[in-house]
Structures are given as C-alpha cells and as structure tokens.
Amino acid sequence: MASSIRVRATANGDITEVQALIQHPMDSGFVKDAKGELIPPHFIQELKFACNGKEVFVADWGPAVSKDPYVKFSFKGGKKGDDLKISWTDNKGGSDEITAKIA
Amino acid sequence: MTTTTGPHPTRRLILQGTASVVLFGLGNLAFAPARAAANDKYPEDAFKQKSEADAIKALYGKTAEPSEKVKLDAPEIAENGAVVPISVTTTLDKVTSISFFVAENPNALAASYRIPDGTMPSIANRLKMAKTTNVVAIVEADGKLFSATKEVKVTVGGCGG
Known part of the structure; x- marks a missing residue:
C-alpha cells in the first residue's frame, strides 16, 4: 500500500523547508453520515518530524485540522541527502511513517 | 478562661480549613507551569x-x-x-x-x-x-x-x- 504521507523537503542553504500532506479522514465526531448517524471521531493526534534522529517539529492535532492535512515549516541544520523521518499516530491507534531524503 | 474553651476548637478548625485551602491553591499554581514546561x-x-x-x-x-x-x-x-x-x-x-x-x-x-x-x-x-x-x-x-x-x-x- 502506498504511504499515507507525501513529503517534500528542500534544503536551501542552511534552511530546509518541509511540506507534508497526509491522507487521513480527520473525522471530527460532529459530522453525520448519509443515514443520519454520527461518524465517530478519527483523527491524527501526533505528527513528528525527525532529521537524522533529532526531533525538529512536533504537531499535536485535534479534530479541527482539515481532512488530508497539510503542514509547512522550516528548520535549520538539515542538508541535502539527510534523512527526514515523518511519523503519525491517530486516536484509534493507527499509525504510519516514512523516511524521506532532503533534496 | 475556662468558659472560652468552647469556641477554641471551632476557631482552630476554621483556621486549619483555611490553611489547607491555601495549600491546595498553591499546589495548583505550582502544577500549572510544570505541565506547560514539560x-x-x-x-x-x-x-x-x-x-x-x-x-x-x-x-x-x-x-x-x-x-x-x-x-x-x-x-x-x-x-x-x-x-x-x-x-x-x-x-x-x-x-x-x-x-x-x-x-x-x-x-x-x-x-x-x-x-x-x-x-x-x-x-x-x-x-x-x-x-x-x-x-x-x-x-x-x-x-x-x-x-x-x-x-x-x-x-x-x-x-x-
């Protein structure tokens, strides 16, 4: 199965810009389905980014983050070819991770 | 003085009560920054x-x-x-x-x-x-x-x- 995480990390001098897009329903628990029943909450709670094993960014999310979430940030210290590991866990115990190379 | 022994326990109780409320309040204050700092x-x-x-x-x-x-x-x-x-x-x-x-x-x-x-x-x-x-x-x-x-x-x- 293809990874739920798509990431683009580009080093520009000392600064690495990271853009990540994750496929996830991010159900808030307030939305009803076609039958009028509430769809139970299902959302990513923690999303972590680590560059060469060092944590560079952690997101704590609630259900108010949009479906198929997108996030962008930049950090110092990464360079071309470095490993960037991205991992998430959701409220139902689901998780996924991917290791990308900084371009 | 013997007649005043009656009110004393009550006053002590009230004071003790206030003291524990104060302690409890301080406890809460001490916890909040710790949680944020963690x-x-x-x-x-x-x-x-x-x-x-x-x-x-x-x-x-x-x-x-x-x-x-x-x-x-x-x-x-x-x-x-x-x-x-x-x-x-x-x-x-x-x-x-x-x-x-x-x-x-x-x-x-x-x-x-x-x-x-x-x-x-x-x-x-x-x-x-x-x-x-x-x-x-x-x-x-x-x-x-x-x-x-x-x-x-x-x-x-x-x-x-």
Whole structure:
C-alpha cells in the first residue's frame, strides 16, 4: 500500500523547508453520515518530524485540522541527502511513517 | 478562661480549613507551569476544552497578550469552512511552541506545534471552522505567550451537518 504521507523537503542553504500532506479522514465526531448517524471521531493526534534522529517539529492535532492535512515549516541544520523521518499516530491507534531524503 | 474553651476548637478548625485551602491553591499554581514546561506529551485535556480561554489555560496555564510581532495570515472570507488555510509567522526569539485556536468551534484548540531549537517559528496549515469567528494564534516565546487574532467569515461551515 502506498504511504499515507507525501513529503517534500528542500534544503536551501542552511534552511530546509518541509511540506507534508497526509491522507487521513480527520473525522471530527460532529459530522453525520448519509443515514443520519454520527461518524465517530478519527483523527491524527501526533505528527513528528525527525532529521537524522533529532526531533525538529512536533504537531499535536485535534479534530479541527482539515481532512488530508497539510503542514509547512522550516528548520535549520538539515542538508541535502539527510534523512527526514515523518511519523503519525491517530486516536484509534493507527499509525504510519516514512523516511524521506532532503533534496 | 475556662468558659472560652468552647469556641477554641471551632476557631482552630476554621483556621486549619483555611490553611489547607491555601495549600491546595498553591499546589495548583505550582502544577500549572510544570505541565506547560514539560511540553512533550499530547495535550489531551486542552483539546477537550470548549472555550478558547479554557483551552489556553489547560495548554499553557497562563494568559496571552496581543503582540504585533505575531503575524497571522488567514483569509477574510472562507467559502469552505472545512478547509481554511491559516499560517502564522513571528519575529519573536526563543519560540518553543505555536498553537491555533478557533473561538467558536465545538472545541477551541485546533492544533498545537512544538518548536525545538533550530526550527523556524513559521507554520502553515489548514483548519476546519464551524462558522464565522475569530482565529487566534498563540506563540510561546521565552516562557511568555503572545497572540494574534483575526476574524474569518465562513460561508459554509466545516464542522458537520
């Protein structure tokens, strides 16, 4: 199965810009389905980014983050070819991770 | 003096009661900053708070002051409340976390980001908004909280039917 995480990390001098897009329903628990029943909450709670094993960014999310979430940030210290590991866990115990190379 | 022995136990009880209340209050105060400083665990409690003020208190244990050094970028009008692009950037130093609140969502806290040393205090993400309301970004810098607020008009809400 293809990874739920798509990431683009580009080093520009000392600064690495990271853009990540994750496929996830991010159900808030307030939305009803076609039958009028509430769809139970299902959302990513923690999303972590680590560059060469060092944590560079952690997101704590609630259900108010949009479906198929997108996030962008930049950090110092990464360079071309470095490993960037991205991992998430959701409220139902689901998780996924991917290791990308900084371009 | 023998007649005054009656009121004494009562007064002692009252004093003891006051003392324990004071201790309890201090205990709470001591706990709040510790929790904010730990800053390494998913803030389950803060995400459950309904109002923005309660969520800020649960997350940081203190209040924020508005600052022009926090730049919040959000659309004037969001046609689709399910996907509202919001970003924040700041010129403040020693930023340790940035959080986003949507005032009138069922739960105000939307997202909170931990910023380790070396990471830029600049984040873009997409949030859901139930209706027209204020979006608040809070930046924690050098142990203090700074905020920026912007009202976003929502045409179609993104928090359910």
